[in-house]
């Protein structure tokens with residue numbers, strides 16, 4: 334546990350995100366192929382990787398961005414980029430999350446990039462998730478916000494209704510069963526439950542940084 338508490342004031346949520354992101358970048362080594370996440374927390378990690386490259390403290394990094402926005406950020410920082418076709422095996426990915434449960438299952442995608450994130454982060458040896466403590470939940474879905482699901486545009490209302498009907502009378506209990514049921518619906522592309530994917534979660538809170546390993 335590393336203390337981050339300021340004697341004079343509480344840290345803002347953005348400051349906590351930055352602390353978690355910088356801690357995660359300590360896992361990055363020269364020569365790695367890296368998944369670059371999306372969202373306000375991941376942005377700090379990408380900035381930091383760019384800074385270390387510029388300073389010559391990291392070399393030969395190849396980044397695989399999980400969104401157009403992250404692609405643009407990485408290009409602006411001079412981070413060399415590639416894709417999964419050329420680099421199907423990644424050493425490490427760093428990304429934020431919307432919810433993290435005690436078993437390190439995640440909800441992601443409220444930032445709008447869940448499909449690319451799931452593809453990239455599923456191809457990594459190590460997937461480090463960075464969050465401020467507000468993202469910790471007792472169980473997936475506990476925040477009360479909807480689980481993001483990406484669907485095809487064709488008759489999207491029809492697919493949305495069928496998705497709603499799936500959980501009308503039931504809670505999300507068995508996550509694996511819920512995941513399978515969603516993915517079985519024609520019209521669904523992917524959902525935002527990232528089950529059993531994170532290898533490490535870095536949580537920044539008022540009392541310090543906690544590193545949770547699978």
Ligand SMILES: O=C(CO)[C@H](O)[C@H](O)COP(=O)(O)O
Nearest residue numbers: 372373374429442444445446
């Ligand atoms: O899954 C995501 C994007 O699809 C983000 O990682 C998630 O929404 C967290 O975002 P933020 O770091 O801005 O709180």
